[in-house]
Amino acid sequence: MSESISGVGIGLGTARGPVARMAERAPAPKDEKSTRDAAEEAARVREAVAAVAAELNSRAEAAGGAARDVLEAQAMMAEDPTLEEAVQARLDQGKTAEFAVHDAFAEFRATLEAVGGYLGERAADLDDVAARVIAHLRGEPAPGVPSPGHPFVLVAPDLAPADTALLDLDPASPNRVLALVTTDGGPTSHTAILAREKGIVAVVGAAGAAALQDGDVVIVDAASGAVTTHASDEELADADRRIAERAAAEAAPVTPGALADGTAIPLLANLGSSKGAAEAVELGAEGVGLFRTEFLFLSSKEAPTVEAQRAEYAQLLRAFAGKKVVVRVLDAGADKPLPFLNDAPEENPALGLRGIRALRVSEQILRDQLTALAQANEEAGADLWVMAPMIATVDETRYFTSLARELGIRVAGVMVEVPAVALLAERVLKHADFASIGTNDLTQYTMAADRLLGTVANLQDPWHPAVLKLIEQVGAAGAANGKPVGICGEAAADPLLAVVLVGLGATSLSMAPAALADVRFSLGRFTADDAKRIAQAALDADDAAGARAAARAAAGN
Template identity: 50%
Template sequence: MADIQSKHGIGVSPGTAVGPVVQVRPPVRPPADEAPAADMAEAGARVRAVLESVAATLEERAAGADATAQQILTATAMMARDPGLAGAVDTQLAAGRGPATAVDAAVEEYCAMFAAAGGYLAERVTDLRDVRDRAVARVLGVPEPGVPHLSEPSVLAAHDLAPAETSVLDPATVLAILTESGGPTSHTAILAAQMGIPAVVQLPGAVDIPAGTRVAVDGGTGEVVLEPDEGLQHELAAKAERRAVALSATKGPGMTSDQHPVALLANIGRLEDAVRAAAEDVEGVGLFRTEFLFLERDTAPTVEEQTQTYTAVLEAFGSRRVVVRTLDAGADKPLAFADLGPEENPALGRRGLRMSALRPDLLDTQLQALAAAARATGADIRVMAPMVATADEAAWFARRVREHGLPSVGVMIEVPAAALRSRHVMAEVDFASLGTNDLAQYALAADRLQGELADLLDPWQPGLLDLVAAACEGGRVHGKPVGVCGEAAGDPLLALVLAGLGVSSLSMAPSRVPAVRLALSLHELAVCASLAERARGARSAEEARAVVAELAHPDLLAIL
């Protein structure tokens, strides 16, 4: 879609669309001259009532949302009810600020703490600011920010889009989403991909596109064209039709055109995700994120609670594999019942397996529940640990898993040292799965939650591909499989490179499986290996993707 009126961002949800732009209402700011509260007690009670009303609204939206959005909205409602936030507002009121200004300042204090903590907490900054924006508007008695009524199918443009807004979008009226901020792992990206809405993030000037401007959006390439001519509109419509026809024809196990298997699996987080994914044409689960059983609780879940959930997930998938990641929590995903205290850099701190080493009781309880669920179902369950850095850590984890009678044990390779020394790590376990999001973050020294660094976090970075190759080489030495469960797995072109590097399974959002299945089916394994070599030989992520796109099968390029 090359054009002098084109803009370029990061495509995070594939698909194409053409339609008029509707600007999302921006948040209202507190008046610069807002008078101090005349009665601090009355003002504090009023703000608490507003925060409770915001929480109630979020819960109402959660009740009608899918499982992923429900989880995000419920957690955001809990933020609005946090007594600490209300207390921070009281402090601001006592300092002489008006109610709206007090809410704004209190939330920004929390946002600064969350951003500094990194990881899971940093991901919640957008949600917390959504609470602020809604509360400030209600305190001032003005319309809240958000998506206006759409009189026709439209393209939404915003600085950012809160999960509370994204979760209730109707794909019949929202043709595409454009935001100036965000990244490939943002809530907007995840929810848009699940709903099949094309989305482009990190698009400069998205909020400056005049309302009503007709735009052509490519959620795969990240290109947006203003006022496209009829020729381009017809081209995109034809591409969308080709894509729908091609993807509807794909089915069955993933494999290359010469029958080399590459299992296509789903990422899940909750039981509801499992039920929905199990109904799709996937070969099982490549990543079951179990931390959602533990977060936002005052006490650890019991063996019985965990067993019930794990059993239900395993039953949903029958004989298909389910790869379970043990608790990935710590300073960046704080647990009220396992507080290890503050850390200077939580992303490099006591998280994942390191937390399990400090609190082995939590790990043993989880393994006991997983073993009970496995016995009850006879399922193909495989258990892996997050944040493994050394062969000794892998051996420690493998020993504990096998002591509980679980037959298959693996590790997440998301630390560069584990990838570089995978020959030793893989000697201790049965399989590994590459977490490309964290692996890119640590390899490129770029916070994966900072959208401005998205170019460094591009999974096409040749340096990252070298680490994937090193990890796969360790698997080959021992004849053990290495999969990928990061965002990279859902990119059809990159899937070819990963297969060529030796990756044996790809785990992603179920909506991305058909395109990846099609990509593999059009290429022999030798071709994938050649593409992988060319990508690793590139100087940049852009060059790596371009060379693979140039050599890939025309039938695949016709729908991307």
């Protein structure tokens, strides 16, 4: 008899094959006296850290996209001066290099976990960096993905960004990763985000997968979030049929996003820099629904000039000339403090001076960015829309849209990430030209659950009816005011949730480019009336799991 292990599926894909488990990390170093002097041990640490940082940067360059940002951040962690000092203090006490690294990183990890938020999430990445440095010191291979010599389904507690970024997905490779199953994590974890970006068939948070053994043949069905073991011949044949159908759908000519009745639902790309523009166009993006501009600011000690910004924006806008491009102005604060904007310590930065609040205090930075965007679009000729993050009030809406129009932006809108704006959406949309719902932040603020904190991962689910009701309210306000309502959070990349979002009033969807094919296929199965019916089934549920199950049943899945 077959058995099913439940988790959260990423995308629509299906895969089947033998399991290969991620190797367990080597045991922690013992606290013992070193046979070398402190200077010799310090030299060993410096060499190991430099080698690990170089390897992470090399992987970042090869990976590109969101993975590049994550891996470069890990490389910076490895060389953090605070960690270097902590390691040296232990070496001065006569500890071994291996134990000094282990103990210093563990202390720093605990500090980051206590801070929570984005920095709390980075604590897990520290484990991977420490393990790599210690492996180098021991002369052992770095922890990583197995190479069994045949295609396999990778099963792991979770994956470090360095591993997820460069998974072998080449169909001709003997070590091709067919699918990814993790026992930990959730739909907004780095593993899930990178898997979605790369189009990997994945089920995350499948706790029961811990019992799987190397060689077990499983079916991984992302659409249902299930991992099937001991499958019958009929189930295996059905999996092969679905794999072939999806391959055919991916190979079909790219068409604009639309429902089965012809209702147009533009499918747009989320981009973090202009480097991903060509790939997004190739995968069928009809424009850009979220262009994050933070990359221009985060590595600087001072705000970039108007000219520097104009050149970067023009590069992106030229790639989408004549198409819609939605740019989010600088979203700094909370997990992204900047020395020239808002680096003052706050008790709870997620609820502090971030987004539009920080920009309003430092208005010249906002003025320069809006000016650069307007100038860039004059030479590039895209359909430029600009929006502000973390809007919470009607007053903030009026402030931003008025300033944007003053500086030459023709279409100015707001992000809906705070429940207050969703509740006042009809008034807000009397001033804004459009609304774009950031489901990641809207979920965490609605559920009072940090989206980057594993301890409350069960609440970080955009399927929750409370979140869906707020989205419905924004959709209704958009219809009443004749204003478009887009979705630019991770929720838009969930093929079934995308249908629900359209049923709630979303008029466009933006996502990682790799998710476009699955979402396009999913929308094409249903009419507008179907989408409303499926959305209502989800709204009538009591919790996220119930909403997901009700939508599947209503969709006939």
